[in-house]
Amino acid sequence: xNLHEYQGKELLKSYxxxxxxxxxxxxxxxxxxxxxxxRDERKSGWCVxxxxxxxGGRGKGGGVKLAKSPELAQEVASKIIGMQLIxxxxxxxxxxxxxxxxxxxxxxxxxxxHKELYISILTDRATQRNVIIYxxxxxxxxxKVAEETPHLVHKAFVDPLVGLQSYQISQICFNLGLSGxxxxxxxxxxxxLYKAFIxxxxxxxxxxxxxxxxxxxVIAVDAKVAIDDNAxxxxxxxxxxxxxxxxxxxxxxxxxxDLNYVKLDGNVGCMVNGAGLAMATxxxxxxxGGEPAxxxxxxxTANAERVEKAFRIILSDPNVKAILINIFGGIVRCDRVxxxxxxxxxxxxxxxxxxxxxxxxxxxxxxxxxxxxxxxKVRSAILLKEAxxxxxxxxx
Amino acid sequence: MSVLVNKKxxxxxxxxxxKEGSFHAEQMIAYNTNVVGGVTxxxxxxxxxxxxxxxxxxxxxxxxxxxxxxxxxxxxFAADAIMEAADAGIKVIICxxxxxxxxxMIKTKAYIADKKCRLIGPNCPGVITPGEAKVGIMxxxxxxxxxxxxxxxxxxxxxxxxxxxVKAGMGITTAIGIGGDPIIGTTTKEAVxxxxxxxxxxxxxxxxxxxxxxEAEAARWIQKMGNKKPVVGFIAGQTAPKGRxxxxxxxxxxxxxxxxxxxxxxxxxxxxxxVASPADIGATMARVMAARK
Numbered sequence: 001x002n003l004h005e006y007q008g009k010e011l012l013k014s015y016x017x018x019x020x021x022x023x024x025x026x027x028x029x030x031x032x033x034x035x036x037x038x039r040d041e042r043k044s045g046w047c048v049x050x051x052x053x054x055x056g057g058r059g060k061g062g063g064v065k066l067a068k069s070p071e072l073a074q075e076v077a078s079k080i081i082g083m084q085l086i087x088x089x090x091x092x093x094x095x096x097x098x099x100x101x102x103x104x105x106x107x108x109x110x111x112x113x114h115k116e117l118y119i120s121i122l123t124d125r126a127t128q129r130n131v132i133i134y135x136x137x138x139x140x141x142x143x144k145v146a147e148e149t150p151h152l153v154h155k156a157f158v159d160p161l162v163g164l165q166s167y168q169i170s171q172i173c174f175n176l177g178l179s180g181x182x183x184x185x186x187x188x189x190x191x192x193l194y195k196a197f198i199x200x201x202x203x204x205x206x207x208x209x210x211x212x213x214x215x216x217x218v219i220a221v222d223a224k225v226a227i228d229d230n231a232x233x234x235x236x237x238x239x240x241x242x243x244x245x246x247x248x249x250x251x252x253x254x255x256x257x258d259l260n261y262v263k264l265d266g267n268v269g270c271m272v273n274g275a276g277l278a279m280a281t282x283x284x285x286x287x288x289g290g291e292p293a294x295x296x297x298x299x300x301t302a303n304a305e306r307v308e309k310a311f312r313i314i315l316s317d318p319n320v321k322a323i324l325i326n327i328f329g330g331i332v333r334c335d336r337v338x339x340x341x342x343x344x345x346x347x348x349x350x351x352x353x354x355x356x357x358x359x360x361x362x363x364x365x366x367x368x369x370x371x372x373x374x375x376x377k378v379r380s381a382i383l384l385k386e387a388x389x390x391x392x393x394x395x396x
Numbered sequence: 397m398s399v400l401v402n403k404k405x406x407x408x409x410x411x412x413x414x415k416e417g418s419f420h421a422e423q424m425i426a427y428n429t430n431v432v433g434g435v436t437x438x439x440x441x442x443x444x445x446x447x448x449x450x451x452x453x454x455x456x457x458x459x460x461x462x463x464x465x466x467x468x469x470x471x472x473f474a475a476d477a478i479m480e481a482a483d484a485g486i487k488v489i490i491c492x493x494x495x496x497x498x499x500x501m502i503k504t505k506a507y508i509a510d511k512k513c514r515l516i517g518p519n520c521p522g523v524i525t526p527g528e529a530k531v532g533i534m535x536x537x538x539x540x541x542x543x544x545x546x547x548x549x550x551x552x553x554x555x556x557x558x559x560x561x562v563k564a565g566m567g568i569t570t571a572i573g574i575g576g577d578p579i580i581g582t583t584t585k586e587a588v589x590x591x592x593x594x595x596x597x598x599x600x601x602x603x604x605x606x607x608x609x610x611e612a613e614a615a616r617w618i619q620k621m622g623n624k625k626p627v628v629g630f631i632a633g634q635t636a637p638k639g640r641x642x643x644x645x646x647x648x649x650x651x652x653x654x655x656x657x658x659x660x661x662x663x664x665x666x667x668x669x670x671v672a673s674p675a676d677i678g679a680t681m682a683r684v685m686a687a688r689k
Contacts, residue, residue: 123498125578125608125646128505143651160506201499230471230645231497260643264635275576275643276550276605279632280674283656286635287673295636297643328552328559330535331423360559361535384556384675 001227004052006101007241008205008225015196017189018219020211022103024052031077034102035070044104045069049076051097054246056224057087063097066105073102098245106221110214116221117176118142119190120206121197124157130197132156132164132190134172138209164194178212185218193220200238201231250316257309259298266291268391269314269323269353271307273298273332281326284384288391293320298327303336308344315351322354322394324387329361338367342374354379354394358387398525398570399545399590399597400488400516401464405529408456408486409434410477411468413444416492420468420533421445427530432460453477453484466522466531467491475500478515478581482508489581490531491518498645501579508581515581519644521551521573532573542567544681545591547584547614548603549576549644553632553674557601560678566685569597576605576644585614592624599626599685601677602668605647606633607654612662619666626684629668630677631656 003011009019021042023034031049038044047070051063058064063085067073077100086094107114116138124131135153137145146153154175156168173186189210197205206224213219232239244252254261260275264282268290272278275297282292294317298310307325314323327337341357358381359367371380379394381387401407407424411417412434422445425431433448433456440451450456453465465486469477474493481489489508496518508515516523522532526539538555540562548554554573561568572587574580584602591597604611611631618627634656636642638649649655664670671680 123502123578128502128579130499130502160502198499201497203498228498230495231499233472234497262637262640262642264637266635272552274550274552275647276548276553276603276632277556277674279605279636279642279647280550280553280556280630282635283632284673284675292635295642328555330538330552330555331533361538361555384560384673388673388675 001229001232001239001242002054002246003225003227003241004054004243005050005223006052008223009220011200011225011238012193012196012220012223015199016192017196018217019223020103020106020219020221022101024099024101025077026081026099028074028078028081031100031102032070032074035067035073038102038104039070042104046105047073048103048105049073049080050101050103051080051083051085052099052101053085053090053095053097054243055087055089055095057089058085061085061087061090061094063087077102095246106211106213106219108214112214112216114214115212116209117212118145118208119193119210120204120208121194121202122204127157129160130158132158132172132194134176136176142208158194164191181216182212182218185216186212189218201228201235202226203228250313254296254313257306257313259296259306259310259313261313262295263317264292264294265319266293267319267321268395269293269317269320271296271298271310271314271323271325273327277326277328281324284388285324285391288388288395290322290391290395293317304340304343304347307340308347311344311348311351315353320353322356322391324391325355325357326384326387327359329359329364329367333362334359334367335363335370338370341378342370342376345376345378356381356387356390356394358382358384360384398528399594400514400523400570400572401525401529401531403430403528405430405464405488405531406432406460406462407464407466407529407531408432408453408460408462409466409468410453410481411470412436412449413439414468417468418445423536424530427536429529429531432462453480453486457484457486462486464488464531465490467493469493471495471497474518475504478504479507482511482513486513488514488516490516490520490522491581492520492522492533494519496577498579501577505579505581516572517575517581519577520575520580521554523570523572524568525570526568534571534573538562539571540567543569543596543598544601545569545594545597545599546571546601546603547587547591548573549605549646550603550632553603556674557603557630557677561601561681564678564682566682569594576646578608578646583613584610585617588614588618592621597625599628599681601681602627602629604629604631604659605644606631606636606642606656607646607648607650609654611659612653615663615666615668618668623667626688627668628677628681628684629660629663629670630674631659632674634672
């Protein structure tokens with residue numbers, strides 16, 4: 001589950017991580033009030049208005065703007081709120097901005113030059129440990145930094161049994177070229193950040209940029225935070241932060257029906273039991289000349305009710321020109337699944353796209369006969385190869 | 397011969413009396429798997445499915461000399477159940493549970509590292525040695541005895557592969573479902589290594605998915621060891637978009653190296669017979685086995 005920047009920063013702050021302070025606003029008037037508060041409480045005459053959407057690269061798309069007064073903050077916010085923000089990470093049509101974070105200006109000059117750094121924490125699959133990735137090259141795309149100047153990207157792996165050690169924290173500070181107060185500040189920052197990562201069951205923290213200010217303090221200027229969905233049961237406070245408006249409405253609906261669905265851009269929908277087989281079925285669609293319209297795992301119990309829900313979700317996508325149902329009946333018997341398909345089909349009246357049903361496993365023959373004799377416009381198959389051929393055929 | 401489980405395995409079921417545990421334990425017993433008992437804290441001393449129930453794994457091991465455990469415990473208690481099994485001296489721990497928090501698994505994996513046990517899963521269909529032991533949730537009838545080993549991240553796709561191998565006139569030595577999570581007990585390479593060492597296994601099917609680098613690691617190892625047995629490989633998720641989780645917690649493309657395309661290329665370079673379509677697994681295995689003879 002992804003958090004917005006302002007939510008991520010709230011989470012970090014609750015663990016003692018220093019952040020760029022700010023207030024969230026949903027209207028230009030609220031943005032004005034936020035800017036006034038920053039001016040009065042934080043002595044920040046200038047402020048930054050940042051679009052809050054679940055996608056990176058917001059600055060490039062015009063979703064982050066500097067405002068030199070509360071009046072200008074209001075004006076900038078009026079342009080950003082309601083805009084369709086397009087960034088390299090959004091769909092081509094962009095994402096609607098519903099709120100902005102009005103944040104203090106942290107780049108004011110001071111005794112020492114400020115410096116943008118990069119820090120992220122995630123789970124490294126190869127070593128099966130958490131890793132802190134850090135670089136002196138903050139404020140940029142880290143993948144590009146890693147490609148062009150790999151020696152500037154450092155990693156610290158954390159032993160799960162003893163946790164992050166002091167020497168590792170010192171090493172991070174030295175490698176980031178810090179000394180004096182900034183060294184001490186960064187030590188505290190990393191300690192609190194790792195504590196927050198573990199404490200919140202996060203799957204990703206990306207602080208880019210992490211700023212060493214001109215006063216030698218260290219603060220998070222941005223925060224990309226993702227929480228492990230499997231651990232949300234122990235964080236009801238974080239679960240409450242879920243912003244369903246940022247998610248695809250069909251995916252939200254599917255999740256409520258306990259169906260694992262991911263919307264894609266293609267023309268052939270699919271309904272499958274099991275995640276691996278579902279991905280493989282998408283691949284079959286592509287190899288048959290189509291493009292998968294979705295990923296959908298109906299799970300172990302493919303009864304009429306679930307099949308009908310899945311049908312409705314797939315058909316809510318106007319691009320769908322055909323549907324491939326691929327069920328390997330193991331413990332679930334194919335004849336029961338076939339009955340589910342037939343019942344669901346009848347309940348829905350007429351379905352205007354061709355349907356191919358491939359049922360393999362227990363009682364596959366009986367299931368095929370049931371489909372063939374149902375009088376419905378449904379093509380049946382037993383072998384995966386036959387199903388692939390049928391898909392190619394209906395797309396002609 | 398076979399790997400991990402056979403007719404001599406003494407198996408206990410953790411989460412024995414729960415809905416999932418009961419259902420699948422019954423199926424395992426019906427397959428003539430040597431289930432010697434089960435564990436449900438608080439129900440020790442009772443009987444379930446005609447087998448003794450124990451409060452702890454340690455009690456179960458003392459009483460039954462169990463060496464294998466299958467775990468159906470809900471996600472929030474499953475990591476604890478794995479550690480308990482390891483601590484009690486269980487040699488093969490098979491965790492079916494899906495949805496264990498990743499930080500729990502990181503700790504668990506480190507905890508069991510110096511115990512003399514092998515963890516399979518979590519989030520897997522289990523392990524089956526046809527005709528001997530079904531320690532998992534797979535439909536037993538699909539798996540006929542033979543000389544092909546299967547290593548897979550997926551459940552139903554494993555059944556699909558086994559079905560095709562059987563229909564192509566061959567059979568299975570042992571099918572190992574390693575699981576679809578980012579942190580799992582036994583990697584693709586480790587499972588392949590077991591099958592390479594198994595005398596009865598003459599060919600291997602590897603079923604991978606997008607995400608992580610385990611298939612590439614296995615492929616490089618197979619090549620380094622001299623491609624001793626023919627291997628057919630399939631990677632699910634060729635059409636999956638970047639950055640989206642496809643059902644399994646581990647099935648997510650992060651960068652350029654963990655796409656299906658990259659994995660398929662590396663596997664092919666290492667001498668593995670890579671199929672683009674999952675419909676071609678059985679036929680390809682039959683072809684490469686015939687060519688070998």
